[in-house]
Amino acid sequence: MASDRNLTFYHAVPSRSGTVHWMLQELGIAFDTKLLDLQGGAGQTPDYLALNPLGKVPTIVHGDTVVTEAAAICCYLADAFPEAGLAPALDDPIRGEYLRWLFFSPSTIEPAFIDRVRQYVAQDSSQNSYRDWDTLLAMLLDVVGKAEPWLLGQKFTTVDVVMGATIRFGCMFGILPKDPVFEAYIARIDARPAYQRAQEIDAPHFAAAMAGRS
Ligand SMILES: N[C@@H](CCC(=O)N[C@@H](CS)C(=O)NCC(=O)O)C(=O)O
Known part of the structure; x- marks a missing residue:
């Protein structure tokens, strides 16, 4: 299993990446967040498009592994960090x-x-x-x-x-x-x-995004 020290989470608030943020908080692991200003074009840079060709969030980079798609990321993380007990074992009938x-x-x-x-x-x-x-x-x-x-x-x-x-x-x-x-x-x-923690961390970014829309 790769180390949790090398996990980067590409996030924007508000967006679907909130689901992955909640998942990361449930896992209780260390990770770096890169907050993207999607309105400002941060999703369309060549570097980001190399990770996520649709220029969307969420994306994670874990060691050498890149995962996009919120549900796929959550599925990957649950298997990568089994000690959190968020996924049944491969041989569990459930x-x-x-x-x-x-x-x-x-x-x-x-x-x-x-x-x-x-x-x-x-x-x-x-x-x-x-x-x-x-x-x-x-x-x-x-x-x-x-x-x-x-x-x-x-x-x-x-x-x-x-x-x-x-x-x-x-x-x-x-x-x-x-x-x-x-x-x-x-x-x-x-x-x-964990849900509340994710909400609290995202709250200032949410407020800033809402202020920018008004
Ligand atoms: N199928 C993708 C959809 C991701 C998606 O649509 N993300 C939106 C935010 S909710 C986004 O990045 N929009 C910015 C854009 O399209 O420029 C997933 O489930 O992760």
Whole structure:
């Protein structure tokens, strides 16, 4: 396993990299943050594009390994730092369920959110990775409703970071309904010290970004 001393996190506030920041705080490891001014073009420099050709955040560089895509980064970090216990072992039968929900968030929920915001409804639901909105929503309410208290059971895992951040985002922006099932799960996330730490560290950057927008 590579050392945690050589971990650089490319971040911008507010953005999806907040999910990775929360994950890093859950791991409790040392890392360097490079805060990018995306509006100022910091994502489009040749050096950054060599790491992330889309010029987006998040990206991490861990030793010689570069990882982009928020869910992939969280999955990588959980395996790279197993002592934090955020990923089931490779031979644990629950690993299938674990990977399923890690991928479900970016590949199934996020496209549904985008279609919903754009008010796009496909004529043929087989074209959608998420089937259709009502089916997806019922599925999310079912899986989050069964969390006891976390999505894979008693133990908090990376699935709660990735799915939790997505569900939180969906509720915050009114894409998901204000359902008590979602609200109770988000309240459990908000109570986590690691989540609060990430929020506190990002708060001044958030305030500066908001001031710049007004
Ligand atoms: N699929 C990527 C999406 C990353 C993404 O869209 N990042 C946005 C912030 S939320 C970004 O960097 N936007 C700046 C830009 O496009 O210039 C992931 O999940 O990490």
